[in-house]
Amino acid sequence: MTDKSKASVRPTAPTPFELAMMLLSFFAVIIVLTMTFAKLDEETYRLLVYVDTSICVIFLINFTYGLLKARQKAYYFKHHWIDLVASIPAIEPLRFARLFQILRVIRLIRMTRSLLLPLLKQRRQATLASLMLAMVTILSFASVLILLVESGAEGANIQTAENAIWWSIVTISTVGYGDFYPVTSAGHIIGSIVIVCGVSFFGVISGYMASVFVAPEENERLDSHNQEIKTELEIALGRMEENQIKMMAEISSLKTQLDQQQSKN
Numbered sequence: 196m197t198d199k200s201k202a203s204v205r206p207t208a209p210t211p212f213e214l215a216m217m218l219l220s221f222f223a224v225i226i227v228l229t230m231t232f233a234k235l236d237e238e239t240y241r242l243l244v245y246v247d248t249s250i251c252v253i254f255l256i257n258f259t260y261g262l263l264k265a266r267q268k269a270y271y272f273k274h275h276w277i278d279l280v281a282s283i284p285a286i287e288p289l290r291f292a293r294l295f296q297i298l299r300v301i302r303l304i305r306m307t308r309s310l311l312l313p314l315l316k317q318r319r320q321a322t323l324a325s326l327m328l329a330m331v332t333i334l335s336f337a338s339v340l341i342l343l344v345e346s347g348a349e350g351a352n353i354q355t356a357e358n359a360i361w362w363s364i365v366t367i368s369t370v371g372y373g374d375f376y377p378v379t380s381a382g383h384i385i386g387s388i389v390i391v392c393g394v395s396f397f398g399v400i401s402g403y404m405a406s407v408f409v410a411p412e413e414n415e416r417l418d419s420h421n422q423e424i425k426t427e428l429e430i431a432l433g434r435m436e437e438n439q440i441k442m443m444a445e446i447s448s449l450k451t452q453l454d455q456q457q458s459k460n
Contacts, residue, residue: 211320211321211323211324212323212324215324215325216253216278219253219331222331222335223250223251226243226246227247229243230247236346238346238354238356238359241355241356242338242356242359242360243339245356245360246335246339252284253327254278255279258278261275262275322403323403326396326399326400326403329392333389333393333396334360334363334367337362337363337385338359338362338363339359341377341382342359344377344379344382344385345359345377345378345379348382349378351377351378351379351382352374353375353376353382363389366389366393367390368397369390369394369397
């Protein structure tokens, strides 16, 4: 096999979204293992079902987007059907199919010499993937932890899975309606951490949105500046060519005059 053919079959580096899906798959497998083997109360189990279903929705969106974007849809479906199977919620045996997704991406990472460089070249995609992963992780952990801490506490008002999810969303957004709030010391610590994460999270989103709107203007300005430099260079080269032609004409005229003087002598 030639070097060219080897290069054609060598797997490319995983994209930031593929890495995010791998981490979400690992997270989802842990959730399934917890739901299957751990002794959980009814509300905690329902909360984990909600989290797992949300992750499955993300998997389905990612699979659908990849299928619609693929040029050869049959080839894409043939090599990614396991992702579709692993995205079906509420069927525990099928959820373990996410292990195959993890193994596939790990194989790509092992066969890739450099992982940091491709990520740096796809900064926007890496930012979006990181934001999505951070949002799912923060909301999931915040909901589960606050429900475990507050459930059964005296005077607590966060008693159901829906209460915990709503409190997490309101807290991470720093809105703070006040309809649900922690009453225990551990709950206050969790709430403080979620608030700090929320401020940082939306700060990153604001910076990303600003870069999205500012970057095109910067690119247009750079393109305009480069075009001006190119025009000036073309003008200068044109003048140099004109001067060169004039110099060659003058040299030819002087040579003709010298030849005429020598012929007279």
